[in-house]
Amino acid sequence: MTTGDPLRDALAALRRGVPPRRDLWPDIRAQLAARQPRHRAAAPAQFAQTFAEKAPGTARRKLPTRRALWATASLAAAAAAVVLVLGTQRTPAGGDTDTLVRDSLADSYAAVRADIQVVLDNQCEGLAASACNELQAGLQELDRSIAELRQALVQAEDGSSASQWLATRLRRAVCQTRGLAGQAIRIL
Amino acid sequence: MNSCARRVSPASSALILALAAVLGLCQPAPAGETIDRTHKVNKDAIITIDNLAGSVTVTGWNRNEVKITGALDEQAEGLQVEGDADRLAIEVKYPKRMRGNVDGSRLEIQVPAGSRLEIRSVSADVTLDNVEGAVEINTVSGEVKVRGKPASLRAESISGGLDVVAESAKIVLRTISGAIDAAGEAREFSCNSISGGIDVTADKNLATLSCETISGNVVVKGPIARKAEWELATHSGDVKLELAGKIDARFRVSTFSGRIADVFGQQPARTSRYVPGQELNHTEGDGGALIKVDAFSGNVRIERR
Amino acid sequence: MKPAAMPSLEPDLRETDLVAAASRGDQDAFEQIYRRHVDRIHALCLRLCGDPDQAEQLVQAAFVQAWRHLPGFRGQSGLGTWLHRLAVNLVLDWQRARARRARRELTMDPLAELPSLAALGAGLDSRDGDRLDLERAVAALPDGARVIFVLHEVEGYSVREVSRLLRVAEGTVKTQLFRARRRLREVLR
Numbered sequence: 021m022t023t024g025d026p027l028r029d030a031l032a033a034l035r036r037g038v039p040p041r042r043d044l045w046p047d048i049r050a051q052l053a054a055r056q057p058r059h060r061a062a063a064p065a066q067f068a069q070t071f072a073e074k075a076p077g078t079a080r081r082k083l084p085t086r087r088a089l090w091a092t093a094s095l096a097a098a099a100a101a102v103v104l105v106l107g108t109q110r111t112p113a114g115g116d117t118d119t120l121v122r123d124s125l126a127d128s129y130a131a132v133r134a135d136i137q138v139v140l141d142n143q144c145e146g147l148a149a150s151a152c153n154e155l156q157a158g159l160q161e162l163d164r165s166i167a168e169l170r171q172a173l174v175q176a177e178d179g180s181s182a183s184q185w186l187a188t189r190l191r192r193a194v195c196q197t198r199g200l201a202g203q204a205i206r207i208l
Numbered sequence: 209m210n211s212c213a214r215r216v217s218p219a220s221s222a223l224i225l226a227l228a229a230v231l232g233l234c235q236p237a238p239a240g241e242t243i244d245r246t247h248k249v250n251k252d253a254i255i256t257i258d259n260l261a262g263s264v265t266v267t268g269w270n271r272n273e274v275k276i277t278g279a280l281d282e283q284a285e286g287l288q289v290e291g292d293a294d295r296l297a298i299e300v301k302y303p304k305r306m307r308g309n310v311d312g313s314r315l316e317i318q319v320p321a322g323s324r325l326e327i328r329s330v331s332a333d334v335t336l337d338n339v340e341g342a343v344e345i346n347t348v349s350g351e352v353k354v355r356g357k358p359a360s361l362r363a364e365s366i367s368g369g370l371d372v373v374a375e376s377a378k379i380v381l382r383t384i385s386g387a388i389d390a391a392g393e394a395r396e397f398s399c400n401s402i403s404g405g406i407d408v409t410a411d412k413n414l415a416t417l418s419c420e421t422i423s424g425n426v427v428v429k430g431p432i433a434r435k436a437e438w439e440l441a442t443h444s445g446d447v448k449l450e451l452a453g454k455i456d457a458r459f460r461v462s463t464f465s466g467r468i469a470d471v472f473g474q475q476p477a478r479t480s481r482y483v484p485g486q487e488l489n490h491t492e493g494d495g496g497a498l499i500k501v502d503a504f505s506g507n508v509r510i511e512r513r
Numbered sequence: 514m515k516p517a518a519m520p521s522l523e524p525d526l527r528e529t530d531l532v533a534a535a536s537r538g539d540q541d542a543f544e545q546i547y548r549r550h551v552d553r554i555h556a557l558c559l560r561l562c563g564d565p566d567q568a569e570q571l572v573q574a575a576f577v578q579a580w581r582h583l584p585g586f587r588g589q590s591g592l593g594t595w596l597h598r599l600a601v602n603l604v605l606d607w608q609r610a611r612a613r614r615a616r617r618e619l620t621m622d623p624l625a626e627l628p629s630l631a632a633l634g635a636g637l638d639s640r641d642g643d644r645l646d647l648e649r650a651v652a653a654l655p656d657g658a659r660v661i662f663v664l665h666e667v668e669g670y671s672v673r674e675v676s677r678l679l680r681v682a683e684g685t686v687k688t689q690l691f692r693a694r695r696r697l698r699e700v701l702r
Binding site for chain 1: 540544547551552553556568572573577578581585648694697698702
């Protein structure tokens with residue numbers, strides 16, 4: 021049925037779907053390979069009570085709601101926990117120390133991560149949804165990089181320069197997480 | 209409505225209200241209306257701006273006044289301006305619960321060039337020009353554009369892009385996934401993103417440069433300043449250096465499983481027989497500057513422009 | 514494919530199952546989701562960006578992002594709508610980033626110099642007369658006008674929604690639509 025208007029007719033005849041020239045799934049699957057979606061961590065805030073401190077950048081804001089206060093305290097605690105752990109690390113010299121470094125960094129990251137996740141789960145509503153999705157995606161990227169680094173560290177020769185380099189990278193990645201926590205605090 | 213009265217002790221409120229009347233404060237603009245207000249401030253006042261959605265355009269000028277023009281959207285409850293000559297807080301008020309999506313309010317604000325700015329938005333785009341005080345910008349998804357010579361600049365976004373051409377003592381740019389595009393002169397430059405790409409044009413005054421990503425690519429173009437220190441790190445992004453001018457630098461480049469391609473004719477060495485990575489340690493010219501590049505699985509490419 | 518029976522009043526259970534499985538990391542389930550929606554998402558990306566190579570990149574990026582964000586999909590809209598919205602935002606972000614790279618704003622003037630016709634025909638059935646002409650003509654519009662036209666006329670977004678997505682005034686959207694339609698009618702004649 022035509023309307024007499026060539027534009028309307030052409031629009032009505034447009035196909036809903038246009039298949040791509042080739043099957044894109046293999047390329048997509050290759051990109052997905054390292055991006056496993058994570059379960060929401062249900063772990064309660066482990067350090068919130070002990071290390072709650074005022075987060076930077078919140079000084080001039082109005083009195084936050086009680087929910088936001090809790091969120092801020094949790095994230096600040098999580099961030100502070102990372103600082104505390106990182107502050108006590110020494111450059112690994114080899115052997116037992118490497119395992120110690122690896123495991124304690126893994127623990128601190130897991131703790132920070134769980135805390136951030138709990139806060140995001142509680143804060144993600146309404147206007148902040150897209151922000152939370154982005155933070156979530158950022159955390160997943162960090163997860164992936166930390167997992168790769170830990171895996172490589174396990175396989176590296178203890179005390180080798182590769183092992184030291186990897187430990188430094190792992191520390192930096194955990195710092196990135198702290199940075200992400202700080203950013204989340206400032207936008208909440 | 210007297211929003212100022214809530215904040216101060218009863219003793220000073222009378223004085224404040226009198227002052228407010230003189231300065232024309234505490235009279236919110238109704239929603240959906242255009243804005244046209246002017247407030248006198250000191251030349252180095254601290255000005256904070258909060259706009260959830262829409263746009264915020266800030267320009268420095270040579271008057272000791274803040275002039276606000278623009279238009280509020282239908283859902284905004286009003287424009288609230290509070291403070292005094294030293295500190296002015298400008299905020300577009302929205303209800304706690306909004307109907308559907310927000311169109312956004314448009315704010316165009318002229319401020320004394322020497323003022324300090326703190327701007328916060330969720331999705332409002334932020335444009336800033338010709339401000340010489342310290343600047344801090346925080347957004348979720350707004351696009352940020354900064355031009356001029358702020359004394360210092362810190363801009364953070366989640367997914368909004370940061371576009372900065374500025375001359376400053378210290379610039380810190382941070383995103384989760386937004387792209388960072390930066391050029392200009394800064395003694396200290398720090399860029400950080402998880403998955404956003406970083407594109408920096410260095411110049412002869414850039415003393416310290418730090419760029420870090422997880423998966424975003426890092427591109428740094430330009431000359432290497434004398435005795436500069438660049439520290440570029442990524443997990444899986446690629447790093448590309450396009451170097452201009454005379455190069456006097458020590459290069460310390462390491463990857464865990466990525467490749468290194470460089471222009472100095474050096475063969476990158478395998479780091480160890482246990483890992484597939486490469487490293488390149490090379491001194492060019494007098495080796496005054498230090499360029500450190502670390503990538504886990506990303507590739508590193510160094511080129512001459 | 515659904516059998517040609519009476520329309521079901523129940524939600525598409527299979528899709529709910531697929532989403533749940535994919536959210537837990539099941540790539541085979543996600544492949545099913547991909548196969549169901551790729552043609553639609555590809556059509557959207559192709560028409561918005563006007564270039565088949567770029568469209569394929571964007572489709573891949575959209576599905577990778579969908580995979581990342583799927584655990585956060587709450588089922589408040591249909592999956593197709595959610596994917597569609599995700600793809601629109603992705604394409605717009607990509608265009609903004611590209612414009613930023615070239616340090617210019619998205620061309621909003623339909624009288625500005627037109628880009629050369631994209632090889633859009635490569636992806637389409639050459640037997641379709643009007644359809645092919647329209648796709649080519651739309652691809653030939655300047656970026657800004659094309660995006661507005663596709664979002665409103667093809668994808669069904671309201672003027673208000675388009676103005677919010679692109680962060681331009683509704684008046685601008687209406688003007689661009691008027692000019693785009695006028696130009697397209699000239700070409701199709």
